[in-house]
Amino acid sequence: QVMVWLFDTEQFEDGLELADFAIEQGQVMPERFKRRDIQTFVADAVIEWAFAEYTAQRSPEPYLSNMLPLVDGQWELTEQIPSKYHKLIGMRAMEAGELSTALKHLERSTELYPKAGNETRISKCRKALAKQQAAPATE
Known part of the structure; x- marks a missing residue:
């Protein structure tokens, strides 16, 4: 209690x-x-x-990130729960411009729970990353 x-x-x-x-x-x-x-x-x-x-x-830090190894690794939970953690971490990374990190977490979220609703975000990340890689390096 x-x-x-x-x-x-x-x-x-x-x-x-x-x-x-x-x-x-x-x-x-x-x-x-x-x-x-x-x-x-x-x-x-x-x-x-x-x-x-x-x-x-x-x-939501440090709790969000600190809980991730427990919810997606140590603890046996329904897949929706760790999926939610990855989704939120991915959303925050996306907003911070950390696209490869965002993509990794959004894809893991979807892998755990296909109905997580990450398709649009994953698509945006992939397009933005492809655009970055295609752009010539400026010095």
Whole structure:
């Protein structure tokens, strides 16, 4: 219950620390969170917050990037969850002009969950990268 409250109140440092402890101990979520394990709860809570921060034009870092190795690697989650992380990282990279990074994350998002809705962004990245590579280097 305390861990849930920490995430609800956006106290992620303490929430993540408590979550790690609970996962190590094999604890389960309270009954009202039917069929959700701690990893799923934490991953969902952080990505929902990250999208809200992004929408409000605030940075979801460092939590967004720090969670990626857990959600797409260590933890067993439904593919939609890590797909959302890659999608948001890709969107942010695209806006920052980091097209190859954006393309990598958007393609991974789509690989994990084909219905992620990244087709237009991937196409834009590929076209912009092709244009960059075709342009002569100016010195």
